[in-house]
Amino acid sequence: MTGYDDSLRANHESAIEEATEGVEFGAVVAGETTAAADGETFAPEDPAIGEPIADVARGREADVDAAVSAAEEAYDGEWGEMTAMERGDLVREWTTVLRDHLDELALLETLEVGKPLYAARADVETGIDFFEYYAAAAAGEEGSVPDVGDDSHAYVRREPYGVTGQILPWNYPVLLMGWKVGAALAAGNTSVTKPAEQAPLAVIRAAQLAEDILPDGVLNVVPGFGDEAGAAVSGHDGIRKVSFTGSVPVGSEVMRAAADDVTPVTLELGGKNPFVVFPDADVESAAETAAVAGLYNNGQSCDSGTRLLVHEDVEEEFLDHYLDAVESRTVGDPLQDANQGPLCYAAHREKVEEYVELGKEEGATVLAGGGRPDDAELDEGYYVEPTVFGDVNPEMRIAQEEVFGPVQFVTTFSTYEEAIDIANDVSYGLTAGVFTTDASRAHRAAADVEAGSIWVNQYFGTVPGTPFGGFKQSGIGRECGKEALAEYTQSKSVHLALDDPSL
Template sequence: MSRSMGDIRENHRDAIEEATQDLTVDHWIDGESVASANGERFETSDPAIDEPIVDVAQGTESEIDDAVEAAEAALRSWKETTPRERDDIIREWTSTLRDHLDELALLESLDTGKPLAYARDEAKEAFNYLEYYVSVAQAHEGSELPVGPDNHAYVRQEPFGVAGQILPWNYPLQLFGWKAGAALAAGNVVVLKPSEESPMTATRVAQLSKGILPDGVLNIVNGFGEEAGQPLTNHDAIDKLSFTGSVPVGKQVMSAAAEGIKPVTLELGGKSPFVVFPDADLEQAAETSAAGIFYNTGQSCDACTRILVHEDAHDEFLDLYLEEATETWQPGDPLEDGTTMGPLTFDDQYEKVSNYVEIGEEEGANLVVGGGDPDGEEFEDGWFFEPTVFDDVDNDMRIAQEEIFGPVQSIITFSSYEEAIEIANGVSYGLAAGVATNDASIAHHAAADILAGSVWVNEYHGDGPGVPFGGFKESGIGRECAKETLDEYTQSKTVNLKLDEPEL
C-alpha cells in the first residue's frame, strides 16, 4: 500500500474514513465485541493532524472481571490442547492476519504516527513471532530424572494459567506478537490491555481471531491505567503478569505481583549507549546510530540515545552524523512513500520532548541541530519534532540520564576504553548498547563489560524471532522474543512415581 504526495490533512482524513468504515473498537471478551457496561468511550487520535480516528470502549474493573472469568472458563480446554494443535490453530489465525496486512498497517500508522512502510514491516514481524512461538513450543520438553531404579521421576512443563498483559503505545502490534504469542503458544489464556494511546491494532487482531481461537482464550480490555490496568494487575485470578512501559508503572506492576506472589516479566526502557571507537568505520557508525535513535521518532525503549565517541574521531563523526540526521531522517507525512519520521504519538509526549530540549540547553549542552517543530505549515497541526542533536554533553546531565523517548541525541566524548565503559554503564538502565569497532578484541571485551541485555556490534536493532530481548538493572526482568520466553509462561512440575519390583 502506498499513498501519493499531497496535503497531510487531506491524506489522513481520507485514510481515517477508509480505515474506520466498518471498524468498531470495543473490548473483545469471550469471543465477542463487548461495549463497556457503563457506556463510557474515549477517542484515539491521529497524531499527524491531531484529529480523532475512532471512539473506543473505556473499560473498568467490571470488564476486567468479565474478561478474567471468560479466560478461566477457557483455560482447561486450551491448556489440554497439544502444542501441535495450538500450532495449527495459531497458524490459521496468522494466515488470516496476513490477509489483512494492509488494513492492520494503516491502523497502526494512523494510531501511532509511524511511517506506513515501517508499520507494514512491524506487522509482518508480529505475525512472525506468533508463528515462531508455536513452532518452538513443540520442542519445549520436560525431562526424566535419574533418581534410581525404584523410582520414575520426570518434570512436566505446565502453563501458569491466566496471563495478564499490558502493552505500550509505541509498538502495539509487534509487542502483541511478543507477549500474546508466547503466552498462547505455551498453553496460557490471555487478558490483555492495550495502551489507551494506540488501541486499534491489538483489538483488531483479536477480532480477526473469531471462529479460529476458542472463545475466551484471548481477551482484550481497552481503557486507562487506573481504571483498567490496575484492576488487571491486582486481580486475584491472574497467574502471570507481563508489562512493557515506564519504570514508575513497572514498579507498581511488580508490587502487585509481589502482593500475589506472581511471576512477572518487565521491560521498562533504557538510556542505551552507542560506543564509537577510533578504529571504527565512521560513516557506517553514523548511519547506524542515526537509525538507532530516529527510527520511530525516537520512541523506542532500546533507542541509542547516547553516542559515546572517542575524542580523536569526534569531529569527523559529528559531521557525518549531522549529515545523516538532516538528510536521511526528516519528518514527513507517515502515509507517503519515503517518509522516515512521523510525528510523536501524542501531545504529552511532544511536551515532554520539548521540555527536555530546554533542559539540555539550560544544562550547557550544545544544541547543534533541531530542537523544535520542523519548518512548513503542513506540520503545524500534528506532533512533529525535528531530529535533535546535542554535543558537548556530560554524562551526569539529565538529558544523558533520563529517558526522553523522542528524537533527541546526546553526544559524549571519551579518551580511553575504561572511560567509555564507565560512561556506558553510568546510568540506571541496561537494556541495549551498540559498539562500533573493527577490532575483534575491543568488540568482545566491550560486549562483556557493558551492562546491557543486548549488545550490537557494527549494527543496531539486529534482533528478531529467536533472539532473547530484555534488560539489566532498571530496564527490567525476564526475556522476550526467544525460546526461553516460553519458560516465562510455564512452570515446572516434578512427578516422582515409586516403582515396585515386577511380578509375573
Template sequence: MVDYYDGSIEKNHREAIEQATTDRTFANWIDGEAVTASTDETFETIDPAVSVPITAVPRSGASDVDRAVSAARGAMDGEWGETTAAERSRMIREWVQTLRDHADELALLESLDVGKPLAHAAGEIEKALEFLEYYASVGRAQEGTQVPVSENSHVYTRREPYGVVGAVVPWNFPLVLASWKLGPALAAGNAVVLKPAEDSPLTATRVAQLSKDIFPDGVLNVVHGYGEESGAPLTAHEDVDKLSFTGEDVTGEAVMESAASNITPVTLELGGKSPFVVFPDADLEQAVETVAGGIFYNTGQSCDAPSRVLVHEDVHEEFVDRLVEAAESYEIGDPLVEGTTLGPLASQAQYDKVTGYVETGRDEGATLVAGGDQPGGDLEDGWFVEPTVFDDVDNDMRIAREEIFGPVETINTFSTYEEAIEIANDTEFGLAAGIATTDTDLAHRAAADLEAGSVWVNTYGSTVTGGPFGGYKRSGIGRECGQDALEYYTQTKTVNVELGDPSL
C-alpha cells in the same frame, strides 16, 4: 507498500481514517465477541499527524477486567485447556495467515494510531507475524526431563501453562510488542487478557477480532482503557496467574507492587538509556548510519534506542559532522506519503515531554548542533519534532540520564577504554548497548564489560526471532523473543513415581 494518498496531509488522513474505520467497531473483545464498557463510556484515539480523532474505544474499568479474566478462566477450564502443543501450533498458524491476509489494513491502522511512516508500519506488522509463527514452531518443541535417581524411582518434569496471563503493552510498537507476549503465552497453552495502551488501541482490537472461529472463545481477550482504570485492576487481579508488562520503569514498579499482593510472577521489559560506544578505529560512515537509524527510527520512541553516543576524542569532530548531516537528511512529513522517513511523536503528552527535554538540554549547557524545532507549514498541527543532536554533553546532565523517548541524541567524548566503559555503565538502566569497532578483541571485551541485556557490534536494534531480549538493572526482569521466553509462561512440575518389583 503502495502509497494511496497524494492530497494535503489533513485530507489524506481524513480519507484514510474513513477507509480504516468504516464498518469497523473497536470495542473490547471478550469471550469471542465485541463488548462495550460496563459504564458505556468511551474515549477517542487521536491521529498524531493531524491531531484529529480516529475513532472511539471503550473506557473500561474493573468490572470489564473481571469479565475478561472470567472468560479466560473459562477457556482454560474448557476446550483450550485440553489442547495439545500441536493443536495450538496449528491454530496460531491459521491465525497468522488470516492476519497476513489483512496486513495492509493492520499497517494503515498502526500508522494512523501512532504516526509511523506507512512503510515502517507494514514492516513491523510482518515482523509481529514472524514472532507469532516462531512461537507456533518452538511451542511444539517443549520437553520435560527425566531425572536419574535410582532403579526404584522414575522422576520426570512437566512444563504446564500458568493459566490466565495478563499482558500490558505500550504504544510505541503496538503489535510487535503484543506479539512478543501473545506468541509464547498462547503457544504454551495460556489464555490471555491483553491491555493495549490507550494511545494505540486499534491493531490489538482488530487482531483479536480476526481470531474469531480460530481460537476457542475466551482464549484471547482485549480490554481497553486508561492505566489506572483498567490496567491496575488487571495487574492486581487475584485470578490472573502470570503478568507480563512492557513500559517505563516507574510503572513497572507499580506493576510489581500490585502483583506482590497475590504473589503473581511478572515479566518486565522496561526503559533504557542505552550507550553506543564509537572507538577510534571504527568505520565512521557505518557508525553514523547505525546511530542515526537507531535513534531516529520510530521518531526515537524505542526503549532500546542508542540515545547516548560515546565517541573517542580522536574521531569526535568528524563523527559529529557526519551525524548532523545524517540527521538533516531525514524526510519529516505525512506518514501516509511514500518517502517519509520521520513521522510525528505518538501523542501530545509525548510531544510536550520531548520538547521539554530539548529546552532542558539547552539550559544545561549542551551544544545543540542539529534540529530542536517543530516543522511548520502543513505539519504544524501534528506532533512533529526535528531530529535533534546535542554535543558537549556531560553524563550527569538530565538529557544524558533520563529517558527522553524521542528523536534526541546526546554525544559525549572519552579518551580511554576504561573511561568509555565507566561512562557507558554509569546509568540506572541496562537494556541495550552498541559498539563500533573493527577490532575483534576489543568488540568481545567491551561486550562482556557493558552492563546490558543486548549488545550490538557494528549494528544496532536488530531484534530477531530466537534472540532473547530484556534488561539489566532497572530495565526489567525476564526475557522475551527467544525460545526461553516459553519458560516465563509455564511452570515446572516434578513427578516422582516409586517403582515396585514386577509381579510376573
C-alpha cells in the same frame, strides 16, 4: 489501500474513514466485540492532525472481570485440552488471516501512533513472525528426565499458568502483541490483553481477526486507561501471570499490584542505551547506523541508541557523517515517504520538548534540530525535529534520564575503561551498540557492558529466537526467545519410587 496525494489533513481524514469503516472498536471478550459494561468510550487521536480517529470501548474493572471469566472457561475447556501442536496450528491459521489484512493493520497503526506507513507495516509483519515462531518453538519443547538413581524415576513437566495478562505499550502495538500474547498462547495459557489507550485500534482489530479461529475466550482484549483497565489487569486475583512493557514508574506500580497475590511478572521497562564507537571502527558506517539507532520510530523505542560515545580520535570524522545522516532525514506526513512522523500524543511532545530545553539549560550545545519543523502543514500535529546535543557531561540529566524522543547526544572518551564506565553509569541496562573491527575488543565490551542485548557493528538486532530484556531498572525476565515460553510456564518435578522387579 487508497493512494494519498492531497494535503496532510485531507490525506489523514480519508485514511481514517478508510481504516475505520464498518469496524466496531469494542472490547473483545469470549469471541465477541462488545461495548464497555458502562457504555463509556474514549477516542485516541491521529497525532499527525490532532483529531480523534474512532470511539473505543472504555474498559474498567467489570470488563476485566468478564474477560478473566471468559479466559478461565477457555483454559478449563477446549484450549486447555489441546496439545502444543494443535494450538500452534490454530495460531498459524490466525496469522494467515493477519497477513491477509496486513495493509489494514499497518494503516491503523500509522494513524494511532504516527509512525511512517512502511515502518508500521514492518512492525505488523514482525509481530506476526513472533506469533509463528512461538507456535513452532512450543511444539518442540520437551520435558527433562534427570538421573536420580536406580530406586526412583523423576521427570520435570512444564505447565502453563492459566489466565495471563499482557499490558502493551503504544509505540509498537502489534509487534509487542506478538512478543507477549504469542508466547502466552503458545505455552498453553489464555490471555487478557490491555492495549495502550493511545494505540488500541490495531490490537483490537487483530483480535477480531482471530474470531472463529481461536476458541472463544482464548484471546480477550480490554481497551481502556492504565489506571482503570491496566490496574485491573495487574491486580486481578484471577490472572496468574502479568507481562508489562512501559516506563519504570508504571512498571513499579504493576509489580506492587501483582505482589498482593504473589503474581509473577515480566517487566520490560526503559533504556538509556550506549552506542560506543571505538577508534578502529568503520566510522562512516557507525555514524550512519547511529542516526537510525536513535531516530527510528522517532526515538520512541526503549532500545533507542541515544548515548553516542565516540572515541576522541574519530569524533570529527564521526560527526561529519552522522550530522549529514541526521539532516537528511525527512519529517512529515507518515502516510507519505517521510522518515519521521509526529510523536504519538501531545503530552509526550511536551515532555520531549522539556528535555530539549533542559539540555540547553545544562550547557549542552545543540548540533542539530532543537525545535519544531518549519512547515505550516505540520503545525496541527505533534512534530519535533531530530535533535542532537554536543558538549554533554555524562552527569547531566539528559545523559541519565530516558527522553523517549528523537534526541541524541555525543560525548567522547579516551580509553576503553572510560568508555565502559560511561556506558554503565546509568540506572538502565537494556541494549548497547559496540562498533569496532577488533574481535577481542568486541567480545570484551560485550561482556563488560551491563545490558541485556549487545549489538556489534549493527543496531536493532532482536529477531525471533534471541532473548530480549534488561539489566537493572530496565526490567525483569526475557521475551522474544525460548526463554519467553519459560516465563509463561511453571516447572513441576515428579518423582516415582521404583520397587525391585519380581516375578
